Amino acid sequence: MATTKIPHATAKRLPIYYRYLHFLSDAGKQRVSSTELADAVKVDSATIRRDFSYFGALGKRGYGYDVESLLAFFKKTLKQDKLTNVALIGVGNLGHALLNYNFHQSNNVRISAAFDINEDITGTIQSGVPIYHMDDMKEQLTVQQIEIVILTVPSNIAQEVTNELVEVGIKGILNFTPLRITVPNSVRVQNVDLTNELQTLIYFLDKFGQEGESEVD
Numbered sequence: 001m002a003t004t005k006i007p008h009a010t011a012k013r014l015p016i017y018y019r020y021l022h023f024l025s026d027a028g029k030q031r032v033s034s035t036e037l038a039d040a041v042k043v044d045s046a047t048i049r050r051d052f053s054y055f056g057a058l059g060k061r062g063y064g065y066d067v068e069s070l071l072a073f074f075k076k077t078l079k080q081d082k083l084t085n086v087a088l089i090g091v092g093n094l095g096h097a098l099l100n101y102n103f104h105q106s107n108n109v110r111i112s113a114a115f116d117i118n119e120d121i122t123g124t125i126q127s128g129v130p131i132y133h134m135d136d137m138k139e140q141l142t143v144q145q146i147e148i149v150i151l152t153v154p155s156n157i158a159q160e161v162t163n164e165l166v167e168v169g170i171k172g173i174l175n176f177t178p179l180r181i182t183v184p185n186s187v188r189v190q191n192v193d194l195t196n197e198l199q200t201l202i203y204f205l206d207k208f209g210q211e212g213e214s215e216v217d
């Protein structure tokens with residue numbers, strides 16, 4: 001079962017399910033039906049059942065899903081039971097915003113190091129995160145065993161920085177730059193493009209109105 005290939009759209013919904021299950025668990029709820037879950041997370045119940053089916057028969061007919069066992073399962077799948085340190089490269093406008101935010105809703109991911117070339121900010125601590133000079137990047141990433149980075153540098157140097165990250169063994173890059181960076185197969189890149197998201201929203205509103213459509217790969 002561990003080798004089951006999960007569609008990208010399903011994988012993207014897992015944190016949404018996880019957050020709501022956490023909420024239910026905190027509220028002392030023991031079980032939840034797919035319809036109830038669908039209402040809460042705004043994903044239709046057929047999609048939820050299909051998503052969950054990738055992980056085996058987790059629900060029981062007429063009973064719904066057991067909140068604690070589902071939560072334990074997602075915790076493991078999403079690696080929520082261990083803290084993941086990530087690094088931020090490029091502490092400008094966007095980088096600062098991400099540092100301030102520092103995923104405080106999540107207790108399992110945090111930015112533990114940031115890097116820049118601007119000597120006005122290197123050597124300082126911002127929002128509790130040390131800002132190192134890029135000259136120290138390789139060493140710090142290795143010492144801190146960081147495998148995931150958030151890339152918020154100007155696009156003209158994004159590839160150059162990426163090459164250094166690849167050399168040091170980074171496994172995942174959350175790429176905010178508009179450049180579609182080139183990496184070997186061993187590295188996974190997730191692109192974040194707010195303009196794109198906004199245009200997708202406009203497209204769906206235009207085409208389907210407020211009913212929208214649930215995202216399916």
Ligand SMILES: NC(=O)c1ccc[n+]([C@@H]2O[C@H](COP(=O)([O-])OP(=O)(O)OC[C@H]3O[C@@H](n4cnc5c(N)ncnc54)[C@H](O)[C@@H]3O)[C@@H](O)[C@H]2O)c1
Binds near residue numbers: 089090154176177194
């Ligand atoms: N994905 C999105 O929706 C979205 C939204 C806004 C900005 N962006 C992109 O994010 C990136 C950052 O945008 P911004 O507005 O924060 O820019 P910015 O100019 O404010 O910040 C860039 C930072 O990178 C640093 N930097 C420059 N060269 C560097 C290098 N070689 N190594 C490390 N750091 C270096 C600069 O000193 C600066 O602190 C840009 O590529 C921009 O296009 C994406």
